[in-house]
Amino acid sequence: MTETLFVRGLRKPIADWVLTADFEVGPGERAAILGRSGIGKTTLLRIIAGLEPPGAGSIWLGKEDITNLPAERRRIGFVFQDQALFPTMNVLENVVFGLRMAGVPRAEREKTGLEWLERVRLSKHARARVATLSGGEAQRVAFARAWVMRPRVLLLDEPFSSLDEEIRGELRQILREAHAAWPVPMLMVSHDAKDIDELVTVPLRFQEEQGGSMRSVFRFLGESRRS
Amino acid sequence: MSLTSGFRWVATIWTLFFGAVCVGAPVSALFSRLHGGTLFDPDILSLVRVTVTQAGASAMIAAVIGLPLGLLIAAGGAAAGARSARAFFFNEMLLAIPFSVPTAVAASSWVLILGRNGWLARLGIPLDWSYSLKAVITAHVFFNAPWIALWVAQARDRIPEGRFEAALTLGASAFSRFRFLEWPAVKWSFFAAATQAFSFCVMSFALVLILGGGPPVQTLETAVYSRLRFGTLDVGGAAACAAWELLVTLLPWAAVLFFQARDPGRGARPARERARGVGSFGARSWLPGVAFFAAAVFLLPYLAIFPASWRSIDIVPWSKEVLPAVAVSVKIAVTSAFFVVLTALAAVMSLSSPRLHPAVTTALASLASLSGGISALVLGLGFWLAFGRWVDPFEGSFAAIVAIQLALFFNVAFRIFWPLAQEPRRNLLEAAATLGADPARAFFEIEWPRWRSSVAGAFALVAAASIGEVAAVSLFYSEKLVPLPLLIVRWSAQYRFEAAQSASALLFVLSSGTVASVFISFHWRGARD
Amino acid sequence: MRPWLAAVLALLSVAGWGVRASLASPVLLTIYAYDSFAAPGGLGPEIIPKFEKKCGCQVRLLASGDGSQLISRLALDAERGKSGAQIVIGLDGPAAQRARGYIDSSVGGSGREELAPEVKAAGLPAGFVPYDFGYFAFMADRDQLKRQNLKLPARFSDLLRPEWRRNLILEDPRTSTPGLAFALYADTLGADWSKLRAQWLTLAPGWDGAYGLFLKAEAPLVWSYTTSQAYHQEHGDRSGRYQAVIFEEGQPIQVEAAALVKNSFNGPEGARQRALAQSFLEFLLSKEVQALLPTRNWMYPARKGVALPASFEGVPKPARVIRLEADPEKIKASLNQWTRTVQ
Structure with a gap:
């Protein structure tokens, strides 16, 4: 069921940079992308998710080339930096949206949705409007929404950036548990060394091209595999 | 990835089709009769001056009233705390109704109030200006101030209450809060509404003719009327007046769009997040009440028609003549409103293509309200000149009536939708895509709930205005196609003034009822969003 | 895609209605009529079925506004070289002069034996068959006169007196037939518009607007027809509150006529249509x-010699009948003069 994510020979001009990437993330592995603002970290996630076309190169899931597959058919979970919860739906409706799109019957998807809300400790907010949620709660809804459709890959864009330390710890715990239950390749953009130390397993190589010279921007992050 | 490129192609084709058939062909057919000489005829130039003065004064006064009124309505809604959404939408509805008041009703009501034998005169307040420019401006202000207020209130309502609380903690006075929070958030809506009010006043003609007291109070529109209705069908002169009307109404709107596009703060539209149940200004418990009365004041004049029509209610042949006319009116209104909304959505969609240069978008958006500067009379004649060879409009044409109303009301819906399209929630659409929603489903699940109430609102406004519209209808009616406003005109020509008065009251009930019912059913329910 | 498709289909079906409506009924005779002729309660719906029975043909009425709009129709039809109707009904003297070019002038006109002398004297151009006439006059509301302590004016020149200031309701001569008649009438009597313009309360766009204001008691005098008095008599005005005012200088006459439209009998049934159209004009003049x-x-x-209802008997006849200018060029010149004076 779980496959390796391959990013092969990606070259994408962003403003006056060229983002290049060539890496893979295996099942159950957690990888992080570091780097200063505006360097294309989010763009890389968006390319993998199918929200933006790659300039050159290809994206593979196992033996399937998904480079030209539309986003809605990739089944790649994405946790957005601003959560992007749907304001016109309540918490549960947000969580089960992916199941609804996949045609899962109402009773079944609500059952699954409630299970996930239980897991992210939000069951009592199931019918709440998303506007009433706190930052940490909203982030947990976003996690649950991405997880619930059993994605083939999970992408997280600075998921903890605006939260305080205590809540981060809690969310990391939730994330670890969830990932253990559904061990797909996971790729995270982060600023926080804590995220890196705990999660990073895969060496990534990103380069910018400027005036013809190539230099490394992202640091290599060790090679130990924990999961 | 372009989520909606397929839709956008269809939308663009539809928009171009509409533009060519309903506006382009008639207008160019008419303007091909234009001679350079007539354009600068001193008589016409003096009409331009009078028109701009009248419409400018009307719009200016309406703007001066509409801005604080709109802020008051929004503040009143916020202050109502838990009931805020309902209070706000109810007041919005009150502000929207005057827009739909048929001119027949407005003229009649104002005569009943301001006239020499009117209520004010009988109360011992005789007005020596009851038939003059002042009367015209009064009627126009009552028509337009709520319209401007509606736009201002909606823009003000989008400011999160939290910002006001933040400002309060920073010691901002009421004026500072206006200057730094409210004005930047409402100014473009305000200017857009004010330019539209200006266009309405340029186009207005029945009110000017009846309340103006004759020359010198006349405008380009009344000149078009007299050139087409009388004398030797002066198409060239009418085209010259129409050209000036277009120019005069288009320039302010283009200017607003131009400056708005250059305003760095224009994109900063926060999502709707009214502080419900908090009521930060809840301390001022009088605000909601005052807001309600302020909104209701602009409806009061038109209620004058009811006591006057009550007396003759039993002489009206309701089932024999009125009911069929109502059926025709409703059929026309629903069809017109449907196509107006559809076309405006298509236009907005095709114009919000990211591939267009911002300057091009601005230019096209100004052009999109071109049709708001053409009178029904001019369009009707243009239709004839353009299509008379193939179809006979005199045989009574439902399609022609709908097409003209489409052109007349298109820009009302366009201006409602345009700001919505300027703030698309791309991130939400993308989130939906990562969850497996295809573009169409993503649109209907995510975008549509946001558009729904505006679409319903635009539909209601256009349907209501169409119910009272008489110019397009009187050009293309037939014996099988006599809507209510025309029936009223006919009755008046047959001395049946009292029956006409009662039917006008019904017309008012129909048009305001259309606005009210759609506002209530959609906003009441939508208030939970 | 489906909503768009539905919309396109809906538009096509709407367009389809228009097309089908024009194909549905095989019409033999079409008449351009002023609106109140064609409206329910007007003359048209009452006499057309009778005529159809008589001729065994089908008649269709296309109504539009007033005489001015009828001329616009004729002008536009002439421009596209295809007439939509064979008969036009509801043109008065000035309108008939303007419409001359669009009218088949070979048909018998206003000199006919059975016509009333006033009508014969009106001298319509050839081709026009007059069917009714009336006198323009002010209608007075005696209740309002009493309230304002005013006496009925006896002469047109009395209207210039200060007590009539803002006490007249007129129609705009540029948009209304009675309005134009008043302007020409005032010109005939040599009235000074620079003085007259202070006397009117408002210029309504049409007769109905003006009369509506009058019935709301906005002013004691309105420019209308002497026969308006008969209408009020017929509809319960026992006290004679509404009364026609006759001036010593005389009242202008309006004669309304019907005519055959030039070049409108071209089809395969042209000859039959023409015969039918002529018999319709005869029918209009039938007792x-x-x-x-x-x-x-x-x-x-x-x-x-046609018997009048009792309500018409009390209607005063003018002391003198005034024939108004009918030459379109002169009318245009005097309207221009009027506009400059009142501006």
Whole structure:
């Protein structure tokens, strides 16, 4: 069921940079992308998710080339930096949206949705409007929404950036548990060394091209595999 | 990835089709009769001056009233705390109704109030200006101030209450809060509404003719009327007046769009997040009440028609003549409103293509309200000149009536939708895509709930205005196609003034009822969003 | 895609209605009529079925506004070289002069034996068959006169007195037939517009607007027809509150006529249509139709010797009948003069 994510020979001009990437993330592995603002970290996630076309190169899931597959058919979970919860739906409706799109019957998807809300400790907010949620709660809804459709890959864009330390710890715990239950390749953009130390397993190589010279921007992050 | 490129192609084709058939062909057919000489005829130039003065004064006064009124309505809604959404939408509805008041009703009501034998005169307040420019401006202000207020209130309502609380903690006075929070958030809506009010006043003609007291109070529109209705069908002169009307109404709107596009703060539209149940200004418990009365004041004049029509209610042949006319009116209104909304959505969609240069978008958006500067009379004649060879409009044409109303009301819906399209929630659409929603489903699940109430609102406004519209209808009616406003005109020509008065009251009930019912059913329910 | 498709289909079906409506009924005779002729309660719906029975043909009425709009129709039809109707009904003297070019002038006109002398004297251009006439006059509201302590004006020149300031309701001569008649009438009597312009309360766009204001008691005098008095008599005005005012200088006459449209009998049935159209003009002058005119059109029948209803008997006859200028060029010049004076 779980496959390796391959990013092969990606070259994408962003403003006056060229983002290049060539890496893979295996099942159950957690990888992080570091780097200063505006360097294309989010763009890389968006390319993998199918929200933006790659300039050159290809994206593979196992033996399937998904480079030209539309986003809605990739089944790649994405946790957005601003959560992007749907304001016109309540918490549960947000969580089960992916199941609804996949045609899962109402009773079944609500059952699954409630299970996930239980897991992210939000069951009592199931019918709440998303506007009433706190930052940490909203982030947990976003996690649950991405997880619930059993994605083939999970992408997280600075998921903890605006939260305080205590809540981060809690969310990391939730994330670890969830990932253990559904061990797909996971790729995270982060600023926080804590995220890196705990999660990073895969060496990534990103380069910018400027005036013809190539230099490394992202640091290599060790090679130990924990999961 | 372009989520909606397929839709956008269809939308663009539809928009171009509409533009060519309903506006382009008639207008160019008419303007091909234009001679350079007539354009600068001193008589016409003096009409331009009078028109701009009248419409400018009307719009200016309406703007001066509409801005604080709109802020008051929004503040009143916020202050109502838990009931805020309902209070706000109810007041919005009150502000929207005057827009739909048929001119027949407005003229009649104002005569009943301001006239020499009117209520004010009988109360011992005789007005020596009851038939003059002042009367015209009064009627126009009552028509337009709520319209401007509606736009201002909606823009003000989008400011999160939290910002006001933040400002309060920073010691901002009421004026500072206006200057730094409210004005930047409402100014473009305000200017857009004010330019539209200006266009309405340029186009207005029945009110000017009846309340103006004759020359010198006349405008380009009344000149078009007299050139087409009388004398030797002066198409060239009418085209010259129409050209000036277009120019005069288009320039302010283009200017607003131009400056708005250059305003760095224009994109900063926060999502709707009214502080419900908090009521930060809840301390001022009088605000909601005052807001309600302020909104209701602009409806009061038109209620004058009811006591006057009550007396003759039993002489009206309701089932024999009125009911069929109502059926025709409703059929026309629903069809017109449907196509107006559809076309405006298509236009907005095709114009919000990211591939267009911002300057091009601005230019096209100004052009999109071109049709708001053409009178029904001019369009009707243009239709004839353009299509008379193939179809006979005199045989009574439902399609022609709908097409003209489409052109007349298109820009009302366009201006409602345009700001919505300027703030698309791309991130939400993308989130939906990562969850497996295809573009169409993503649109209907995510975008549509946001558009729904505006679409319903635009539909209601256009349907209501169409119910009272008489110019397009009187050009293309037939014996099988006599809507209510025309029936009223006919009755008046047959001395049946009292029956006409009662039917006008019904017309008012129909048009305001259309606005009210759609506002209530959609906003009441939508208030939970 | 489906909503768009539905919309396109809906538009096509709407367009389809228009097309089908024009194909549905095989019409033999079409008449351009002023609106109140064609409206329910007007003369048209009452006499057309009778005529159809008589001729065994089908008649269709296309209504539009007033005489001015009828001329616009004729002008536009002439421009596209295809007439939509064979008969036009509802043109008065000035309108008839302007419409001359669009009219088949070979048909018998206003010199006919059975016509009332006033009508014959009106001298319509060739081709026009008059069917009714009336006199323009001010209608007075005696209740308002009493309230303002005013006496009925005896002469047109009395209207310039200060007590009539803002006490007249007129129609705009540029948009209304009675309005134009008043302007020409005032010119005929040599009135000074620079003084007259202070006297009117408002210039309504049409007769109906003006009369509506009058009935709301906005002013004691309104420019209308002498026969408006008959209407009020017929509808319960026992006290004679509404009264026609006759001036010593005389009142202008309006004669309304019908005519055949030039070049409109081209089709395969052209000859038959023409015969039918002519018989319709005859039918308009028949005693049967003429007797209906007073209470349908509130005008006098053009045919002499037709019995009038009782309500018409009290209507005062003008001391003198004034024939108004009908030359389109002169009318245009005097309207221009009027505009400059009142501006």
